[in-house]
Amino acid sequence: MTSTSTPSVTHWQPLTLRLMLAQALVLLVGLVLMLVTVLWFGPSMFFHELAVSGHAEEAAHVGEEILQGAFRTVSFSAVIVGGLPALVIAVLLSFYLYRTIGRSLTAFSSAAEQVASGDYQVQLTSPGLGPEFDTLASSFSDMAARLSAVDTTRRQMLADLAHEMRTPLASINAHVEAIEDGVLEMDEETTRILYSQTGRLERLAGDIRLLAQAEEGLVHLQLAAQYPAEVVAEAVASVQQEAAAKDITLATTMSGLDAGPVLMDRERIGQVLGNLLVNALRHTPATGRITVHTDHAVDAVTIAVTDTGDGIPAEHLPHIFDRFYRARAGREAGPGSGLGLSISRALVEAHGGRLQASSAGVDRGASFELLLPRSVSS
Numbered sequence: 001m002t003s004t005s006t007p008s009v010t011h012w013q014p015l016t017l018r019l020m021l022a023q024a025l026v027l028l029v030g031l032v033l034m035l036v037t038v039l040w041f042g043p044s045m046f047f048h049e050l051a052v053s054g055h056a057e058e059a060a061h062v063g064e065e066i067l068q069g070a071f072r073t074v075s076f077s078a079v080i081v082g083g084l085p086a087l088v089i090a091v092l093l094s095f096y097l098y099r100t101i102g103r104s105l106t107a108f109s110s111a112a113e114q115v116a117s118g119d120y121q122v123q124l125t126s127p128g129l130g131p132e133f134d135t136l137a138s139s140f141s142d143m144a145a146r147l148s149a150v151d152t153t154r155r156q157m158l159a160d161l162a163h164e165m166r167t168p169l170a171s172i173n174a175h176v177e178a179i180e181d182g183v184l185e186m187d188e189e190t191t192r193i194l195y196s197q198t199g200r201l202e203r204l205a206g207d208i209r210l211l212a213q214a215e216e217g218l219v220h221l222q223l224a225a226q227y228p229a230e231v232v233a234e235a236v237a238s239v240q241q242e243a244a245a246k247d248i249t250l251a252t253t254m255s256g257l258d259a260g261p262v263l264m265d266r267e268r269i270g271q272v273l274g275n276l277l278v279n280a281l282r283h284t285p286a287t288g289r290i291t292v293h294t295d296h297a298v299d300a301v302t303i304a305v306t307d308t309g310d311g312i313p314a315e316h317l318p319h320i321f322d323r324f325y326r327a328r329a330g331r332e333a334g335p336g337s338g339l340g341l342s343i344s345r346a347l348v349e350a351h352g353g354r355l356q357a358s359s360a361g362v363d364r365g366a367s368f369e370l371l372l373p374r375s376v377s378s
Helices: 009-052 056-062 062-114 132-182 189-213 228-245 268-282 340-350
Strands: 224-226 249-255 261-266 290-294 299-305 354-358 366-373
Touching: 009 062, 062 340, 132 189, 132 299, 189 340, 224 228, 224 268, 228 249, 228 268, 228 290, 228 299, 261 268, 261 366, 268 290, 268 299, 268 340, 268 366, 340 366
Parallel strands: 249 290
Antiparallel strands: 224 261, 290 299, 299 366, 354 366
């Protein structure tokens, strides 16, 4: 594998050195031009001004050459006395800028090499060279942090995906080996099991892809003004039949004075509410109750899905939105991929909102609260 070489730190030094020399050269040229002007044109201009101001006779009495010589001497001394220290100060300032810019470019170069090597723990400080460099340092640090988050997400997802694929793959392999050994026949039941396992893998792949897009901010939201009551009604209607079959009561309530529209992706928020309702149905026993309460405020709307089901132990609440939480024998245990709540939270956060869970304990029900701002900041 070929590696991409990065420029060494010393490659920046000629640039800063050229900047310093260019600035010193400009100052030196300015000083030379000033000397030429003063010594070449100054004396005659001085004598002319004396004549214009009515001192021609005194000037003639002293002598034009004497006056011009005196003017050259005084002017040259003044330029040298004032110009040389100014040039030295300018050179020193240029050297200071050279060192400062050089250190800043060195820091940027080292940080780039660090990121290229896979180490994203980079935090550049302000070099003190103005808002442009401050913005560059801040943007670079933000980029490194974003790359670190993306890399961490991908690594964790690959590990989780590998873990979750083991069960269906093991089941498929076991059934195929049993068919080859003549232990099982390729009948309708065996075919159903194989299809169910491949379907599980397919759902897992789709869910992990959606979660990765949502967590990395790559989900394209079709934002439009939507009435929350309509979105809630659609989500409730989609599970009404299943709730009736389990003898579970579904109810919707509303509070707040402002029932206006909210900027959202209707399909995505409907997906979130569907996940929450299915999750509530899965953990609510017969004759239980699920309530979807919508609270309208001036700047946001809150939708809470509350059930009277299994509840969530306090030790599990901090992890309820973790990927594949069902594998930890928690609330997500069931036939799903274990990514429903993780996907829901990522989609809500993509809207600039938040999704949180609460529960009074085991067998005391649970509540999932979805908050959406009325406008989504870009």
